[in-house]
Amino acid sequence: MTNTETELAAIRAMLASGQRPADLAGRRQRLDDLGARYEIPADVVVEPVDAGGVKAEWTTTPAADPTRVIMFLHGGGYISGSIKSHRHMIAQAGREAGTRTLALGYRLAPEHPFPAALEDALNGYRFLLSRGFLPENIVIAGESAGGGLTIATLVSLREAGMALPACAWCSSPWADLEMSGDTMQTKAAVDPLIQGPYLHELATAYLNGLNPRMPMVSPIHADLRGLPPLLIQVGSDETLLDDALRLAGVAATANVRTTLQVWPHMIHAWHLFYAQLADGRRALAEVGAFVRANMS
Template identity: 55%
Template sequence: MAREIDELRQLFAGQPRPASWAERRQRMDEICALDPPPDDVVFSPVDLEGLPAEWSLAPGSDPARVLLYFHGGGYCSGSIRSHRAMVGALGRQAGIRTLAIGYRLAPEHPYPAALEDALTAWRFLRAQGYAAPSIAIRGDSAGGNLTLATLVALREAGEEMPAAAWLVSPWTDLTMGGATLDSKAAVDPLISREYLDGLAHAFLARRDARDPAVSPLFADLAGLPPTLVQVGSSEALLDDAVGIARALGAAEVPVVLEVWPQMIHAWMVWAARLADGRAGLARAAGWLRAQFALRTG
């Protein structure tokens, strides 16, 4: 385990951080797509009112249950391509269909563009005949933020909740109040306070970072569905994950928090080369199947 994660750290450390948004997006697509998608998973593009999206379905999976996936990237990078291998693998593990979306990115499209796109994807699934209990939502990093924002928006609109939410390395506090942003700085090869400050500035576009709409840590979380939170112990965003799990629990939301020793930010993206990445996906897939069974039988 230690050797695998050390090799991944060395790979990231050998590449200087790009400056422009175009370079950042290109690099994220490259480093997150180090390994090819599973050979047996079928990926099918779909257009959701101009929003690019992609279905995936593995042989033997249940197409009547779907995981709506929001990629990470600080709301400024990331794509369907960057997370395709992981999305295909997790769909196969859980035995369900997935729908990944390419939501609009900041700074060209700051808040609330991503949330609007997430709600478009939700409405698309409902129009396709998926009942809310047959849908789960999953996101990593900023995608975890977007997952929570989407759930709060659905609750406020009086809509039925999905079966479950699954957060991986979620970025939940855009005020950067977590102590681990500093205490884990030396061991996190991907995330830093300075880096997040730039992303938040681009995404917020002068909106107050304490606004619950952009920092779910400060939101009213009552009524949200059962939630699984997974985070690595070597993450600068460890406090964001622990904090949101605490807030969910305080709001009487059933929540499971897993802290994976030595793992880095969004480590399951590299599950093909990390044993703990595969184990994390398998653990979550089993939890997700159980949540679907509770809601749909």
């Protein structure tokens, strides 16, 4: 086996060691526990903050430029995930980019269905502006559901006539809440985390009876004209592979400068496992290079 195969085998075994809980509290705790497996380096400063009424958290490393920031929207299918579950990963992304990070603990479904998460993302961006951050020194980023939410946030900012951030990073974006992509079936046997039936359950909770083709929940149907440069990263072993491919196509057709990276053999949200996965570290280094290039 190659080093990558060995690393992925260990991660797959870890993920397979426990069943997904049936109850909502258990699912939320499971994802938080996954993130808690990874320690935060001693030089990372963590500071809770109220970001315009949204629970949030700064992370800063010694080399971070205090005037530059990545605003991060976590994954978890809109029903789970938190600041805690993704803290280690976004802190490392900030280190690679030389920025501060602001992770938002946006409201979750089913208690808070659409548009609560989008409202919180917009409030987080307004909070950064109110704190003196220039739009050209802000990045909006998101993983999985947070990736789709990132695009919805950008489109909403454009529609409101607000200045857009320097760029955006989408990791394994969930961009189609109809789950109509071919890889929902063709990659089902190799994706250890995300399957169609579970995603349908999550979409039902988030949509609360609304049309899954709405552009603000499924941005493959959105008009992306005028958006800033996008970096879209996805693993080839993801059921959401087609979401990323189609999102990149929609963006490119709208004349958005789009960088699409398909990482061979990588699984959903592989950045979370960067401490034990070399390609996770490499992917975050690519994020850092992208951010630096678009802020310079």
